[in-house]
Amino acid sequence: MPLRNLVITGFVGTGKTTVARILARRLGRPFLDFDEEIARRAGRSIPEIFDQDGEAAFRAMEAALCREWSTPRGWVLATGGGTCLHPANRAALAAGGHLFFLYADLNEVARRLADATDRPLLRLRPGETLLERLQALWNAREAAYRAIPHWVDTTGRSPEAVAEEILQRLHELERTDDDDPHRGPDPTL
Ligand SMILES: Nc1ncnc2c1ncn2[C@@H]1O[C@H](COP(=O)(O)OP(=O)(O)OP(=O)(O)O)[C@@H](O)[C@H]1O
Ligand SMILES: O=C(O)C1=C[C@@H](O)[C@@H](O)[C@H](O)C1
Numbered sequence: 001m002p003l004r005n006l007v008i009t010g011f012v013g014t015g016k017t018t019v020a021r022i023l024a025r026r027l028g029r030p031f032l033d034f035d036e037e038i039a040r041r042a043g044r045s046i047p048e049i050f051d052q053d054g055e056a057a058f059r060a061m062e063a064a065l066c067r068e069w070s071t072p073r074g075w076v077l078a079t080g081g082g083t084c085l086h087p088a089n090r091a092a093l094a095a096g097g098h099l100f101f102l103y104a105d106l107n108e109v110a111r112r113l114a115d116a117t118d119r120p121l122l123r124l125r126p127g128e129t130l131l132e133r134l135q136a137l138w139n140a141r142e143a144a145y146r147a148i149p150h151w152v153d154t155t156g157r158s159p160e161a162v163a164e165e166i167l168q169r170l171h172e173l174e175r176t177d178d179d180d181p182h183r184g185p186d187p188t189l
């Protein structure tokens with residue numbers, strides 16, 4: 001039986017790609033970033049896909065990837081920030097892997113993303129600040145995110161420290177094999 005995948009999901013800009021890369025290196029496992037894979041398959045950047053085909057087309061490509069990754073293959077996967085909002089995507093990824101959800105104080109996310117231009121959902125409306133945009137996105141999504149197990153706070157912590165915590169929690173999950181994806185958010189939150 002192949003190892004379950006290790007799926008790093010979370011809010012936009014919380015370090016999914018960065019942390020998952022570190023984890024893949026530390027575990028010696030192959031790595032796939034969903035956003036990079038979607039851009040590669042489309043032969044276009046994510047902003048171009050959103051602008052030319054619309055968000056729904058992007059979400060359909062994301063859902064297709066989730067279905068492809070619903071079986072255990074021992075990979076480390078980084079999802080996009082909106083991937084696990086959809087219950088069917090969440091269920092597919094949880095069927096093949098352990099999910100960890102990264103989050104951070106939104107002031108810190110805003111600092112990390114201050115110069116980023118490649119996230120279409122963070123385009124500012126007139127007069128809006130990045131922090132306000134992030135807060136609006138978080139408010140709209142928080143209830144759906146809470147259905148994802150195993151939250152990891154990345155606030156004030158290096159990507160290496162976040163990866164280390166996930167490794168320790170993963171070893172514990174693999175030891176007890178007690179990862180019920182339906183049991184809801186971490187009760188310590
Ligand atoms: N723990 C951290 N501390 C400080 N900066 C970080 C941390 N993790 C990631 N970063 C920085 O924040 C930015 C966003 O990181 P990254 O692209 O890995 O986030 P993401 O969650 O994959 O974003 P997206 O939702 O767009 O896929 C990058 O500039 C990265 O170097
Ligand atoms: O939070 C989101 O919905 C997104 C996050 C990015 O990772 C990309 O998947 C895309 O920009 C959408």
Ligand SMILES: [Mg+2]
Nearest residue numbers: 016017035078
């Ligand atoms: Mg990413």
